[in-house]
Amino acid sequence: MQKLFDEVNSLDKRCYEEFSLSEDILMEHAANGMCEYIQDNFEDKKSVLIVCGSGNNGADGIALARLLYSKYNVSLYLASKPKSDMAKLQYKRAKALGVKETNEVFEADIIVDSLFGTGLNKELKDDAIKLIDTLNEFESFKISCDIPSGVNNTGHVSTTAFYADLTLTMGALKTFLYTDNAKDYLGKVKVINLGVQRDVYEVNTTKFLLQKKDIRLPHRKQKNSHKGTYGHLNVFAGCKKGAGIIAAKAAFGFGTGLVSVVCHESLDLPYHIMQTHFLTKNCTAIAIGMGLGKYETAEVREILRNDIPKIIDADLFYDEIVIESFEKDVVLTPHPKEFVSLLKICNIADITIDELQADRFFYVEKFCKKYPKVVLLLKGANVIIAQDEYIYVNRYGSAVLSKGGSGDVLAGLVASLLAQNYTPLDAAISASLAHTLAAANYKKNNYSLIPSDLVEEVRKL
Ligand SMILES: NC(=O)C1=CN([C@@H]2O[C@H](COP(=O)(O)OP(=O)(O)OC[C@H]3O[C@@H](n4cnc5c(N)ncnc54)[C@H](O)[C@@H]3O)[C@@H](O)[C@H]2O)[C@@H](O)CC1
Ligand SMILES: [K+]
Numbered sequence: 001m002q003k004l005f006d007e008v009n010s011l012d013k014r015c016y017e018e019f020s021l022s023e024d025i026l027m028e029h030a031a032n033g034m035c036e037y038i039q040d041n042f043e044d045k046k047s048v049l050i051v052c053g054s055g056n057n058g059a060d061g062i063a064l065a066r067l068l069y070s071k072y073n074v075s076l077y078l079a080s081k082p083k084s085d086m087a088k089l090q091y092k093r094a095k096a097l098g099v100k101e102t103n104e105v106f107e108a109d110i111i112v113d114s115l116f117g118t119g120l121n122k123e124l125k126d127d128a129i130k131l132i133d134t135l136n137e138f139e140s141f142k143i144s145c146d147i148p149s150g151v152n153n154t155g156h157v158s159t160t161a162f163y164a165d166l167t168l169t170m171g172a173l174k175t176f177l178y179t180d181n182a183k184d185y186l187g188k189v190k191v192i193n194l195g196v197q198r199d200v201y202e203v204n205t206t207k208f209l210l211q212k213k214d215i216r217l218p219h220r221k222q223k224n225s226h227k228g229t230y231g232h233l234n235v236f237a238g239c240k241k242g243a244g245i246i247a248a249k250a251a252f253g254f255g256t257g258l259v260s261v262v263c264h265e266s267l268d269l270p271y272h273i274m275q276t277h278f279l280t281k282n283c284t285a286i287a288i289g290m291g292l293g294k295y296e297t298a299e300v301r302e303i304l305r306n307d308i309p310k311i312i313d314a315d316l317f318y319d320e321i322v323i324e325s326f327e328k329d330v331v332l333t334p335h336p337k338e339f340v341s342l343l344k345i346c347n348i349a350d351i352t353i354d355e356l357q358a359d360r361f362f363y364v365e366k367f368c369k370k371y372p373k374v375v376l377l378l379k380g381a382n383v384i385i386a387q388d389e390y391i392y393v394n395r396y397g398s399a400v401l402s403k404g405g406s407g408d409v410l411a412g413l414v415a416s417l418l419a420q421n422y423t424p425l426d427a428a429i430s431a432s433l434a435h436t437l438a439a440a441n442y443k444k445n446n447y448s449l450i451p452s453d454l455v456e457e458v459r460k461l
Helices: 009-019 023-041 056-068 083-098 125-135 181-188 242-252 295-306 314-318 320-325 337-343 353-358 360-370 408-419 424-441 451-459
Strands: 002-007 047-052 071-076 112-113 143-147 168-171 189-191 208-210 230-234 258-262 274-276 283-288 311-312 330-332 375-378 385-386 392-393
Touching: 009 023, 023 056, 023 083, 023 143, 023 168, 023 337, 047 056, 047 408, 056 071, 056 083, 056 112, 056 143, 112 125, 230 242, 230 408, 242 258, 242 283, 242 408, 242 424, 242 451, 258 311, 274 408, 283 295, 283 408, 295 311, 295 320, 311 320, 314 320, 314 337, 320 337, 330 424, 337 353, 337 360, 353 360, 360 375, 360 385, 360 392, 375 424, 385 424, 392 424, 408 451
Parallel strands: 047 071, 047 112, 112 143, 143 168, 168 189, 208 392, 230 258, 230 283, 258 274, 283 311, 311 330, 330 375
Antiparallel strands: 002 208, 375 385, 385 392
16 A cells, blocks of 8 residues: 655655755655656657646746756746746746747647646636636546646646546655546556655555555465355345345455345345344344335344444444444445435534535544544445545545446445455445456446346456
8 A cells, every 4th residue: 555645745844854855855855756758658859738837836836847948848827926936946947048938838649737736726717617628528548646637735726627548646655636526637646756656755644546556355374264254244134125136246256255135025036145034143243224115113223233244334323323323343335325314314414415525534533532432434436435534545546336226236345355355444444445456347338237246357356
């Protein structure tokens, strides 16, 4: 996993104060990192249009123009006059070399967006919106310096933002790059070192971006084993029984030794999934909430209060009875609408889905502060998994998964790992990665996935 930081100003400051580096040195490395990327990936003489704002993000761009000058066909477009001290200095240096300026943007081979970085502190004005929209129309390869312009340092997207193919971000990864709202603008993300190696620049953090290699699949190492070795999951099926059955099938395919669906009515289940009317004695994990609908409160309350690890989903996020489970081993897997309900039930916030989406990390942190034992998995384009002060982001989510049934598969995967003795946090992390990586491996078009396809892909991981 890679470290995430809410802000990097304090890390820059540490470079000045502890390592005696100057702002100029950091900026030279920022520009040089971008220059190296272009040199490694584009032939000489390609046209490069660098679009600069008045602050230090613009200054990075002007410095890049100087570094590329003579090898590439560089044009500098100044959207506003250099204002910060560094921007003025970089401009003076570039001018001394004779770097070409242009009054009009055009479809160059490469466009570098150095309009706004972490300093964007108000909504974009009409001229900036028009400029960004024009740049977005071009077929050029688009690089954002530090952050796509229009995305601010909470991940909020202004009226518009630059659609980058690549974001070259300075020093370290920022948390706000991984909000759902920013996802479509980033392109690929690469970190540029600022005068010291990244591990020196970075300090301790409690926030992390998950990588593919962080997945821990339930491969079986023990030769002397039987089905009971791999747990017995009980999935509660409510009035919409399909949800529980999808979860049960996913759990079985992900390695749980025995899977039973708990239901008072008779069900038509595949032969490898069992049915029970009550909780089984050897149950090692419980999945409850998906498709639950109306239910017998006393029975559910008793289940939520027992010590068996559980995953809770869907309908239970609309009933305050869910709080009964919060001191136990539990994973909650709400989507944004369900999380909004949960926040209200828990007296944490009364907000709309849009307000949540604009500040996902903030509300996740608020929830986890109040209930530090709970593992929360907030679904979204970027999944957030959190417990206490620790936050993990899974960025591999894709539109392939935007379907009914995908959530039930995820619940089944988490439940499967819980039944196989993973801790709630490890189960949530590995199940979420499995869910998204399986979807990424799905070869057909991106609108056609059905839950059984997803389970099939999970089985091939
Ligand atoms: N040590 C440092 O300070 C380093 C800074 N670096 C770069 O510096 C950037 C931050 O620079 P700044 O803090 O100067 O900020 P920016 O360059 O992001 O932008 C700030 C400027 O834009 C104006 N502005 C903000 N919102 C606006 C809006 N909606 N419409 C019009 N104008 C608006 C501000 O008044 C200010 O003049 C980083 O993103 C990074 O690219 C890098 O060079 C690395 C080192
Ligand atoms: K930018």
